[in-house]
Amino acid sequence: MDTTEKYQLFGGAFSAVMPPTIQDVSDMREIPDNQEVFVHTSTDQSIIVELLEYQEGMTDSEAARYHFEDVASSNSADGRSEILSVEPFPMAQLSLTNCASAWLLTGLQQVSKFNEQALNTVNIHLFLCRLPQYSTDLLVTFNDPVVIDPFSSSAVGGAAETLPRWTCEDLNHLVCSLQLHDPGIFG
Numbered sequence: 001m002d003t004t005e006k007y008q009l010f011g012g013a014f015s016a017v018m019p020p021t022i023q024d025v026s027d028m029r030e031i032p033d034n035q036e037v038f039v040h041t042s043t044d045q046s047i048i049v050e051l052l053e054y055q056e057g058m059t060d061s062e063a064a065r066y067h068f069e070d071v072a073s074s075n076s077a078d079g080r081s082e083i084l085s086v087e088p089f090p091m092a093q094l095s096l097t098n099c100a101s102a103w104l105l106t107g108l109q110q111v112s113k114f115n116e117q118a119l120n121t122v123n124i125h126l127f128l129c130r131l132p133q134y135s136t137d138l139l140v141t142f143n144d145p146v147v148i149d150p151f152s153s154s155a156v157g158g159a160a161e162t163l164p165r166w167t168c169e170d171l172n173h174l175v176c177s178l179q180l181h182d183p184g185i186f187g
């Protein structure tokens with residue numbers, strides 16, 4: 001895929017420039033309608049774009065923390081996660097003009113694949129765009145495994161990483177290029 005070409009998300013309601021070497025997980029299995037899930041073709045990295053319920057009654061940084069803890073719970077990483085930073089994202093860099101505020105959270109989680117005993121350490125880079133006018137929090141989560149347990153199924157055949165890994169710069173390019181084309185997606 002050409003890295004300058006915009007990828008259609010949610011049936012064309014959104015678009016963004018995606019990093020190279022992506023594979024759309026919906027080509028392999030069913031994905032919930034509120035998610036777009038992509039994996040790197042030769043690493044265990046993934047990117048998830050989600051449209052979630054707007055978290056009212058919280059500050060923006062609290063909402064970012066809430067979504068991180070929700071991801072940790074979904075990953076069965078409760079008690080094995082740590083938030084390293086929560087910072088406002090520069091609004092001037094965003095193409096998504098509907099965004100009321102944007103935040104970037106960086107954290108760590110220890111997670112297992114397929115309910116295995118082995119735990120992998122994963123850097124979590126979470127971009128939160130608040131869209132209160134649509135009662136929506138848009139979340140982009142970049143999962144970047146940094147330590148793979150030798151007994152994890154991810155370690156099997158993992159020595160063949162030939163394609164460059166995604167970076168935080170790839171995530172930044174994605175979120176800065178994100179655009180809304182059809183507000184009808186919000187109902």
